[in-house]
Amino acid sequence: MQTNRGVRQPPADKFHARRAELAEAALETLGELGYARTSLREIAQKSEFTHGVLHYYFTDKLDLITCSIRHYKAKCVTRYDAVIASAQTREELQEGFIDRLSETIREEPRMHCLWYDLRSQALFEDGFRGDVAEIDHKLEDMVWRIMSRYAELGGRELMISSSALYALFDGLFQQYLLRHVSNDPDAVPELLQEVRRLMPMVG
Known part of the structure; x- marks a missing residue:
């Protein structure tokens, strides 16, 4: 399975596990900024993750926010x-x-x-x-x-x-x-x- 840039992705289970990990880590920043003020770059600036890493695992902020809130509400x-x-x-x-x-x-x-x-x-x-x-x-x-x-x-x-x-x-x-x-x-x-x-x- 290849990305648009020809970089090989990890196996699906590891890919989704990493998405969940990043989404949970981004929750605090997302909660602070809200939807309107959030971008992948802004989240990267306020976290330990680079913009490139976030963009690799999430197509855009909608994808990240949705993944994050689903992860949080699954526990709720x-x-x-x-x-x-x-x-x-x-x-x-x-x-x-x-x-x-x-x-x-x-x-x-x-x-x-x-x-x-x-x-x-x-x-x-x-x-x-x-x-x-x-x-x-x-x-x-x-x-x-x-x-x-x-x-x-x-x-x-x-x-x-x-x-x-x-x-x-x-x-x-x-x-x-x-x-x-x-x-x-x-x-x-x-x-x-x-x-x-x-x-x-x-x-």
Whole structure:
């Protein structure tokens, strides 16, 4: 398999593993700059990688950003699985979910901002839409798993569709994320309070 310049690429598994490694390493810079201000050259200047290396593994910034956010969100969608599996009561599941939610918004706000930036860009960039739709679907499934188990532990059934349920939690998270990155000290506590109120209402 040859590149456009006639340079032999590594085997496919090593090539994709290296892409994933570079994408993860670039996440911090991507989160800092956002979509509009990001280029492969800018990422190279703020990281240990040369522009040539990034350009070898990624065709353009769209390719790199998509790979990076897919890599990050692949971990996000399993963040709550241990809580779902271990919780024996609704209270345990609710508190475990809230603890993880608090942790991710406090520790990884830039990554979440990058995701919302990318999702907004999908309204204008055809190249993002397939990946954004796939990630959104996995996040929707994640929320459904959490709330289905929460309802089950209370002997109840969810009376809301999966897409509406996701929209509720995602909308809350995005609203309070904006407040959090705007240095509002009440943003995270109020988000957690809203989630505590919402969960019994829908499940």
